[in-house]
Amino acid sequence: MKTNENSRREFLATTLFAGAALAGCGGNPFTPDEVADVKPSGEMVKLLSVDGEIIEVDKAFLKPVPEMPSVPNSEARVGIPGKKFAMVIDLSRCKSVKKCQSACNHMHHIHPGQNWIKVYPMQESEKTAPYWQPTTCMHCDEPPCVKVCPVDATFKRKDGIVLIDSDRCVGCRFCMAACPYSSRVFNWEEPQIAKEIADKPYSCETSIPQKKGTVGKCDFCPDMVRQGGLPHCVSACPNGVFFFGDILEDSVTNGAETFRFSDLIKDKSGYRLMEDLGTKPSVYYLPPVNRNFPFENNEGEKK
């Protein structure tokens, strides 16, 4: 056992020094499947190990990935390899706290009044139960918005995310007409954002900065995912309504709880919105049964 461990450590140290990928061996600060995706940056940093030794690690392999520059446009159009993202929204937990909305608005510097995430008070008919339904962009697998875009300004990626290139968009708003979920918003005027943000080069993955005369919408926060994080709405929700994950890993998480996606959908009868339209959304809903909170709509009073 002991020798085994020793040799492992030795092996580790050498590979770390080389900054190369290693597979089939535990105890490294990065997961092998990530190694497959992450290319070594070639930039080495010297760090102090837990044991007090000085080691050298490739920057790209650091565990909380350091703030990375946004990926170039060509890469942002293809997506994160080997992933297929999905979201599960548990309607039984939602009581319209709207922390998701405010976090999203704040992080994406959305124009005041507009929202990428909307929380609808729903009631199918008079005698059916009312419930809250948060909506994001559904990141449809056959997205009608992408079908109609004349200039490839909105596009579907390998990892299932539908993004917008605000440097390309001509502002025809055909995609807004085509989206049945009303998830797109438009920058009717010059966005009200701080100058240092407005001056940043636009990145499709952060959707920042929004630009006048172009369209915007929920982007599933691929920049956060690249850094190993979760979309802002997921981490902001105090009730854990939003679950996010990789369908190919068959798991979704709201940060605190992680479920096997297929089990969750099976056990709770998950469904998608407007299935009959054939848009094949990537967002699944868990029905509002056994609710954690009673439905109280005070929105009228607040205004």
Place this chain on the structure above:
Amino acid sequence: MKKHKIIQILLLIIALSPSILMAQAVEKNSLSLNLKYFNDNNITHHLLVQAKSKIDGKFQTIPNITIQFYIGTEADKRNLLGKRVTNDRGEAIIEIPPTAKDAWLKSPNQNFLVVSTATKQFEAGQGDLAITKAKLKIDTAEGKMITAKMVALVDTIWKPIAAVDVIVGVKRLGGILNANETQTFPTDSATGGVIAEFKRDSIPGDQNGNITIIATVADNDKYGNLSSEMQVPWGKKSLYMTNFDHRTLFARRGHSPIWLELLAYTIVIAVWSIIIFLLFQIKKIKKLGFE
């Protein structure tokens, strides 16, 4: 420590004396810095600080705050690990640099300190943390069992630690999928170990069916955050499929369906050849006219 602060304030007053009246007029918010320690796989370790402030009765995370990280209890230049600026989520991370070697090796317990200077909107902030050095090691046992062992440094010896809650599971995007229905496993007193049966059969792994199993201790008062990972071939081989390069109506430019291209190009070519033909007819008329 106190002296330091007084000097700081004095300096501030001198620097701001022309605008001191204005500065007083603006009420500053106090800033709380929450510091956490992370041991990543017993190799690297880092500190994470989150800056928060209560604005209008609500706690908000504060970006763009410069944080100085110190090892030890004194905000002394020699102890400085580095400076970082909080990001959009109000967080800043620092890896422990080689310069901290001596301080780190001194004792089994370690203190850290973070300090931020006052800004236009916020007062100076401070946060500290004391941890005991510990290690968590993951391993497997016969019959798809995952084991983990928790040890901490007592004087100079690593000793097993009991009654620490360990999460054991499969590493997934953004979270850990528990190995079975149990959420956390307390370490036993004899070996500081936990044992969990792996019940996530046919969970998708990579192309070779490998998955990463992970054991973590989260937000422990004494030891901070520890994690340990390992790769095992317990998963289902995954087959990655995508229609990204297919010709579909929702594909990118140049990837439209063949029927559409054929249809469109035939029509366009047919009609435009007629137009071009007619333009040549005009030329012919011209020629006839000048004959």
Place this chain on the structure above:
Amino acid sequence: MENLAENKIVLDLLPQKFGKQGQIWVVCLLAICAVGFYAYCRQLYYGLEVTALRDYASWGIYISNFVFFVAISLVGSLITAVLRLTDVHWSTPLTRIAEIIAVSAISFAGLIIIVDMGRPDRFYNLFTHGRLQSPIIWDVIVITTYLFISLLLLYFPLLPDLKIMIAFKDKNGKWLQKLYEFLGSFWKNKPEQFKITDKAINILSITIIPVAFAIHTVTSWLFATTYRPGWDSTNFGAYFISGAFLVGAGGVLIAMYVFRTHYKLEKYITDDHFDKMGKVVVLLALVYLYFNINEFLVPAFKMKKSEEEHLMGLFTGEFSPIFWFAISASMLIPILILVFKKGRKPKWSFFAGILVVVGSWFKRFLIVTPTLLHPFLPMHDVPKNYTTYIPTWEEWAIAGGSLAGALLVITFFARIFPIIPIHETIIETESHEKA
């Protein structure tokens, strides 16, 4: 004798300088254009914020105006091609009016689309990054094609007339003379030349029909390719085309009346023409009515939940005044007027034409806006003013400016070129007399 008649025709039909009325007309149009241009500058500067368009009503009167322009431009193909191919000769004097309406309307359709874009500065992206899957690209392609074909169809029959014009050297100004010579100095009335133009016009008449159908069908697909209630219809192409023929024919009625009274062309645009055109309008209105009944009765019979709000909004709700006005003005009343022989007299026809055109404009508004204001998920989490759509003065000014601009193009064309084909009229009268 023949020569005398010919000279008279030529003199009658030569383009005339603007009279007092003409000048006032042109100045008015220019003024409207200027206001529209000012409004557009504001829009360029402040963004689409100056419009009442918001996230729900993301398309508004610009797009309805666009549809209207495309619709009215279809008339060129109707009068010129359909009637020419079916060997109907009474329409000869109307062909050029129809063609110039088509050309100016389709050009302004293109312009108004640029006006509607959030980033007109990136217009070139449509060419450098165009995606064949998008109906907008199809629209761009067919509209340019239609414009070219219409221009050619305007040009070929103009050649013999140009020769006549060039002969009046002293009457034309220096610039006009140069223009005429540039366009047609090579025309020598040679039989070989006639042979070529006749063939060309025939080819064009055939080609323009499918292209014309394409422009409006594709335009209807901008709506019908989405899921929204009121747009999600397989009927849409035919519905749009029948509507387009109607508004185009209405437009020709107006133009006929205006040119006839203004240029004193009673001999060339006769009561008989109004009579026949009136009948055509009745027929087209009935066809359009048929499609309307299809469009509204069938979904109203089922009353699907998603359609219900939209339909009730039109029938009895907020849009009902406009809806019933549009239906009666563009179809019912014109039919009632033009069905009677007396109603097909010039003055009444003119009135009916105006009703058709105005009603049709509002019909286009109803196609675009109410649907957008009835999305699948209820309107929520938006500022109050996002849930309604009342166009701002800038939008009216720009839309009005574009309409005025189209009229201006027609006016100037009539000032420069004979609005009634001289040569063809001569031939027609000759063959008439011989017979």
